[in-house]
Amino acid sequence: xxxxxxxxxxxxxxxxxxxxxxxxxxxxxxxxxxxxxxxxxxxxxxxxxxxxxxxxxxxxxxxxxxxxxxxxxxxxxxxxxxxxxxxxxxxxxxxxxxxxxxxxxxxxxxxxxxxxxxxxxxxxxxxxxxxxxxxxxxxxxxxxxxxxxxxxxxxxxxxxxxxxxxxxxxxxxxxxxxxxxxxxxxxxxxxxxxxxxxxxxxxxxxxxxxxxxxxxxxxxxxxxxxxxxxxxxxxxxxxxxxxxxxxxxxxxxxxxxxxxxxxxxxxxxxxxxxxxxxxxxxxxxxxxxxxxxxxxxxxxxxxxxxxxxxxxxxxxxxxxxxxxxxxxxxxxxxxxxxxxxxxxxxxxxxxxxxxxxxxxxxxxxxxxxxxxxxxxxxxxxxxxxxxxxxxxxxxxxxxxxxxxxxxxxxxxxxxxxxxxxxxxxxxxxxxxxxxxxxxxxxxxxxxxxxxxxxxxxxxxxxxxxxxxxxxxxxxxxxxxxxxxxxxxxxxxxxxxxxxxxxxxxxxxxxxxxxxxxxxxxxxxxxxxxxxxxxxxxxxxxxxxxxxxxxxxxxxxxxxxxxxxxxxxxxxxxxxxxxxxxxxxxxxxxxxxxxxxxxxxxxxxxxxxxxxxx
Amino acid sequence: xxxxxxxxxxxxxxxxxxxxxxxxxxxxxxxxxxxxxxxxxxxxxxxxxxxxxxxxxxxxxxxxxxxxxxxxxxxxxxxxxxxxxxxxxxxxxxxxxxxxxxxxxxxxxxxxxxxxxxxxxxxxxxxxxxxxxxxxxxxxxxxxxxxxxxxxxxxxxxxxxxxxxxxxxxxxxxxxxxxxxxxxxxxxxxxxxxxxxxxxxxxxxxxxxxxxxxxxxxxxxxxxxxxxxxxxxxxxxxxxxxxxxxxxxxxxxxxxxxxxxxxxxxxxxxxxxxxxxxxxxxxxxxxxxxxxxxxxxxxxxxxx
Numbered sequence: 001x002x003x004x005x006x007x008x009x010x011x012x013x014x015x016x017x018x019x020x021x022x023x024x025x026x027x028x029x030x031x032x033x034x035x036x037x038x039x040x041x042x043x044x045x046x047x048x049x050x051x052x053x054x055x056x057x058x059x060x061x062x063x064x065x066x067x068x069x070x071x072x073x074x075x076x077x078x079x080x081x082x083x084x085x086x087x088x089x090x091x092x093x094x095x096x097x098x099x100x101x102x103x104x105x106x107x108x109x110x111x112x113x114x115x116x117x118x119x120x121x122x123x124x125x126x127x128x129x130x131x132x133x134x135x136x137x138x139x140x141x142x143x144x145x146x147x148x149x150x151x152x153x154x155x156x157x158x159x160x161x162x163x164x165x166x167x168x169x170x171x172x173x174x175x176x177x178x179x180x181x182x183x184x185x186x187x188x189x190x191x192x193x194x195x196x197x198x199x200x201x202x203x204x205x206x207x208x209x210x211x212x213x214x215x216x217x218x219x220x221x222x223x224x225x226x227x228x229x230x231x232x233x234x235x236x237x238x239x240x241x242x243x244x245x246x247x248x249x250x251x252x253x254x255x256x257x258x259x260x261x262x263x264x265x266x267x268x269x270x271x272x273x274x275x276x277x278x279x280x281x282x283x284x285x286x287x288x289x290x291x292x293x294x295x296x297x298x299x300x301x302x303x304x305x306x307x308x309x310x311x312x313x314x315x316x317x318x319x320x321x322x323x324x325x326x327x328x329x330x331x332x333x334x335x336x337x338x339x340x341x342x343x344x345x346x347x348x349x350x351x352x353x354x355x356x357x358x359x360x361x362x363x364x365x366x367x368x369x370x371x372x373x374x375x376x377x378x379x380x381x382x383x384x385x386x387x388x389x390x391x392x393x394x395x396x397x398x399x400x401x402x403x404x405x406x407x408x409x410x411x412x413x414x415x416x417x418x419x420x421x422x423x424x425x426x427x428x429x430x431x432x433x434x435x436x437x438x439x440x441x442x443x444x445x446x447x448x449x450x451x452x453x454x455x456x457x458x459x460x461x462x463x464x465x466x467x468x469x470x471x472x473x474x475x476x477x478x479x480x481x482x483x484x485x486x487x488x489x490x491x492x493x494x495x496x497x498x499x500x501x502x503x504x505x506x507x508x509x510x511x512x513x514x515x516x517x518x519x520x521x522x523x524x525x526x527x528x529x530x531x532x533x534x535x536x537x538x539x540x541x542x543x544x545x546x547x548x549x550x551x552x553x554x555x556x557x558x559x560x561x562x563x564x565x566x567x568x569x570x571x572x573x574x575x576x577x578x579x580x581x582x583x584x585x586x587x588x589x590x591x592x593x594x595x596x597x598x599x600x601x602x603x604x605x606x607x608x609x610x611x612x613x
Numbered sequence: 614x615x616x617x618x619x620x621x622x623x624x625x626x627x628x629x630x631x632x633x634x635x636x637x638x639x640x641x642x643x644x645x646x647x648x649x650x651x652x653x654x655x656x657x658x659x660x661x662x663x664x665x666x667x668x669x670x671x672x673x674x675x676x677x678x679x680x681x682x683x684x685x686x687x688x689x690x691x692x693x694x695x696x697x698x699x700x701x702x703x704x705x706x707x708x709x710x711x712x713x714x715x716x717x718x719x720x721x722x723x724x725x726x727x728x729x730x731x732x733x734x735x736x737x738x739x740x741x742x743x744x745x746x747x748x749x750x751x752x753x754x755x756x757x758x759x760x761x762x763x764x765x766x767x768x769x770x771x772x773x774x775x776x777x778x779x780x781x782x783x784x785x786x787x788x789x790x791x792x793x794x795x796x797x798x799x800x801x802x803x804x805x806x807x808x809x810x811x812x813x814x815x816x817x818x819x820x821x822x823x824x825x826x827x828x829x830x831x832x833x834x835x836x837x838x839x840x841x842x843x844x845x846x847x848x849x850x851x852x853x854x855x856x857x858x859x860x861x862x863x864x865x866x867x868x869x870x871x872x873x874x875x876x877x878x879x880x881x882x883x884x885x886x887x888x889x890x891x892x893x894x895x896x897x898x899x900x901x902x903x904x905x906x907x908x909x910x911x912x913x914x915x916x917x
Contacts, residue, residue, distance in 0.1 A: 016648075395812065424812050437805040441827040447809075454814030500809065 001073065002030035003205050004054065004173055008067035011046070011053050015061045021277040023049040023062065025229045028303075033172065036199055036206040038220030038237070040213055040252065042519045043490065044273050046229040047209045051177050054207070055094055056084055072172065090120055093166040097178040100158035103150040109136070109161055110146040116168050135164040139194055156187035160194070167198065177209045184383045184546045189590035192219050211519050213252040214592030217241055225249050228273050228284040235309035241594055245309045245316040247289050254329075255520045258593055259552035259576050265331040266553065268524040272489045283314065291315045330528040332553045335374065335535070342370040343540040344394065344412075344427070344508050349403035351389055363389040364564045366403070369557075371508055371540040376530075378543045378555035378572065380587065386564040387544045391512045394542065395427050396420050407508070425455040428501035430511040430530075434493035434518070438485040444471070444496050445481040448503055455504035470499040474529060491522040498529060502537070509533070510542045515550060527553050548588055552576050560584045642834060645909050652905025658898035666711040673705035677862045685879055694883040698874035703884050706862050707891060713863035714895060717779055717848040722841030724783035726790060729836055730826070733794030738802050738821050748795065754788035763847065767856035774858040778851050782844045790836040797832055801825050831909035838906050842899040849892050864888035 011024035023046040031037050041047045052058050054069055056076060068077040071092060076084065096102070103112060113132035117123050123131065133143035139160040150158055159179060166174055176195065180188035196219050199206050210216050216223055217237050225233040225246060233246040244250045254267030271288040274280055283289070283296040293314055301312045311317065347368045354360040364386040371377055379387045392398040393405055396412055405412040407426060415423050428451075431437035438447055445467055452463040468478045474495040485493055494514060501509060511530060515523040527550055534541050545551055551558055551572060558575040560568040560583060568581040579585050646652050665672060674693075675682075684700040686692055694703035736747035766781045801807070802825065810824045826833070851857055852865020859866055867888040876885045 397808065397811075421814055424814065429808070429812055431805045431809065433805060437809055439806040439810075439824055439828070442824075450810065450815055451813035497809075500813070504814075 003033045005030040005070045010066035012065040019277040034203045038216035038223040039209045041226035093171040094175040099162035139164045173205045175207045185590040217594035245311040259549045266524040267329045330524045340373040344371040349400045374538045376541045376555045378551035378558045381561035385561040425504045427508040428506040430514045432513040451503040474499045512544045646905040649905035655898045655901025673708040675702040675705045677705040677709040709862045710864040718841040718845040721779045721782040721844035725786040725840035726837045728787035729790030733791035737795035737798035782847045
């Protein structure tokens with residue numbers, strides 16, 4: 001008998017003010033003891049809702065409206081809280097994306113372990129300390145960290161502590177809901193490697209929820225793909241890698257490539273998931289599907305076996321080996337080989353931050369490079385390597401302690417007040433997080449009008465026309481002018497952020513991790529947009545990222561930054577394809593790449609990498 | 614470059630994005646206030662007081678300050694709440710008194726909120742020495758015992774009357790709100806959209822009051838409700854202590870005269886209890902509204 005079985009499970013969000021949203025619809029699957037199952041889908045596909053339903057963590061206004069969940073032979077769909085309590089943590093535990101922030105800030109790590117053990121076991125204080133130390137070692141943290149407080153740990157370490165806490169009572173099933181989203185690639189890789197090793201050693205089952213097919217395929221034995229609240233494909237990882245059946249799965253898989261390959265191209269899935277509060281006819285994916293058939297529009301597909309996979313798709317059922325090329329594809333191309341002029345030069349820049357607690361930290365030391373017209377320079381490195389500090393120095397938000405930032409004749413590091421404001425017209429920033437870069441109470445028009453009026457001095461009517469043309473530049477319809485940020489998807493917001501940065505007609509665009517907060521499936525779309533802008537508007541771009549794949553796709557020149565210093569630099573192709581520095585290799589190996597699974601995953605160099613603080 | 618034409622034309626389909634339901638002219642915070650049961654009761658009660666104040670000349674049976682009646686009458690058919698020792702109609706005074714209380718609550722609450730916004734937002738956004746100075750001022754205002762200060766200001770002021778009391782309450786009641794707003798803007802000022810506004814060339818004042826402040830409107834409403842409630846109580850207290858103009862018609866002065874006139878001894882219960890009860894109900898109404906205001910500042914409390 002399976003460890004966990006969901007049968008025809010449905011979850012509905014029912015609020016007074018809006019029509020009910022059916023976030024999970026008739027999902028059935030099972031997880032065997034000791035198995036690692038991946039649950040995959042874009043944001044808003046209902047995967048977290050499903051995970052919370054399995055844990056019975058749904059809160060009003062969401063509730064289970066149909067079907068059942070059986071865990072370890074017990075129907076937990078209707079258990080009351082008192083009956084659930086002994087089950088949770090002891091046999092069924094979880095780590096969320098936000099788990100690192102759910103550690104109690106006023107308790108040491110040891111005290112958090114003590115809480116868990118005294119509630120659920122009768123261990124003595126000495127035994128608890130012993131167990132705590134073992135658990136920390138298990139997640140590759142030195143036991144001396146037991147007496148630390150959460151704020152003294154890095155994000156990756158906090159997430160490891162959360163994982164150790166979740167595993168403290170040897171649960172049978174652990175639900176990991178986006179456990180590494182928001183952490184940088186190297187940390188992400190090492191945490192997932194820990195999960196995989198522990199899972200094999202201890203034999204607990206894992207449900208790994210993620211939007212990142214690359215990581216899921218690397219870690220999981222079997223993968224469930226969810227779209228718009230429904231299960232659309234279920235297959236073992238090897239099979240899915242070899243023959244993804246559903247066009248959606250194929251689209252997700254197309255977002256990955258090995259940046260070291262000779263030819264790299266990635267695909268993306270245009271559009272966004274449907275609104276589940278509306279009634280739909282036919283296949284929910286039909287509007288975005290590149291292979292859509294007539295019957296997809298009228299008849300909803302049901303899960304059925306195609307070879308070894310369970311797929312809900314007319315296309316896959318009709319032609320199980322169809323290999324229609326996905327149309328939304330981005331292939332990087334060489335730019336013209338002439339040597340354009342330098343627009344902005346940075347020379348010997350140094351910046352040191354002094355904090356009361358940690359003394360002084362050299363964020364950037366002795367970095368020099370130039371940005372050129374129509375070219376993209378990528379700064380690559382982990383969080384804390386000084387990438388964002390350089391962005392702040394270039395935009396004049398921070399001043400260097402030594403060295404110079406020059407824009408033509410302008411000495412940027414010496415600008416103040418009015419001159420600084422005038423300079424910013426020429427250097428604009430594309431932000432990382434499209435959800436915080438737009439003011440939630442302002443419409444797109446209001447956001448776009450400010451730079452047009454301030455920097456270009458346009459009248460309302462002229463600004464309006466210009467704003468409309470900016471929107472079409474970034475591929476959005478003019479109707480979006482009246483939208484508020486919450487009415488747009490992440491990708492659409494990021495397009496607006498790009499449009500705003502273009503508004504004052506800058507010469508330099510600084511893109512600070514512009515795709516890292518976006519779903520993997522739409523990243524290539526934004527990379528393509530940036531590429532087009534550099535090409536058509538002859539912009540100089542500084543592209544900041546921790547992701548060497550996107551750097552390979554977009555950049556002409558790459559600088560690899562470690563702890564504030566450049567460890568490797570050169571043309572993008574040669575830095576990535578024949579990297580010399582060990583650090584560059586570590587970054588490359590940490591990239592989630594499902595196609596690399598054919599090698600034995602155990603000997604990936606990141607597995608033995610020290611936890612990064 | 615080989616971006617296929619399909620890819621270039623692949624801008625997100627505009628059709629499948631639902632627009633938020635048309636909200637009309639009712640702002641969201643009003644709808645949230647109304648959605649909460651307790652705050653609906655509070656709003657209803659407040660509406661009764663506001664209507665009473667607005668239509669006082671219509672509702673009041675007599676001129677509240679005319680002393681033409683027999684003094685110290687017990688409640689009767691003609692004088693529902695009796696008359697004062699000066700021979701004024703208590704009910705008419707009660708109805709006109711609503712005007713003073715609401716006026717003081719509204720105006721002093723508004724002034725205190727404006728001062729709190731200016732000081733709190735400027736301090737929190739600019740940080741540095743400006744923050745040091747303004748925070749010092751705020752802390753000073755917080756540690757000074759407010760009641761003695763109010764009494765002293767009111768007692769030694771060259772003029773008497775409602776506007777003095779409004780002034781006194783405004784300058785003593787802003788500090789707490791300023792502190793909350795400073796704390797809030799410190800968390801908001803590092804948002805990317807603030808940096809974006811700087812890069813868009815917006816000035817500091819515009820960023821504070823046009824970009825950031827709309828994002829804390831619920832906090833502003835919370836601050837106003839708190840300040841207005843305190844102002845109503847403060848006004849009654851000062852008047853009761855005789856620090857207002859004793860000829861003003863207000864619930865505070867009614868209590869003052871009732872106390873002076875020995876209403877308790879002469880058994881004129883209505884004269885004493887009516888203004889006290891009115892004050893209690895008004896403050897209760899505002900407190901009930903605050904339940905809804907809580908839902909404004911904390912979405913988890915909203916009744917879905």
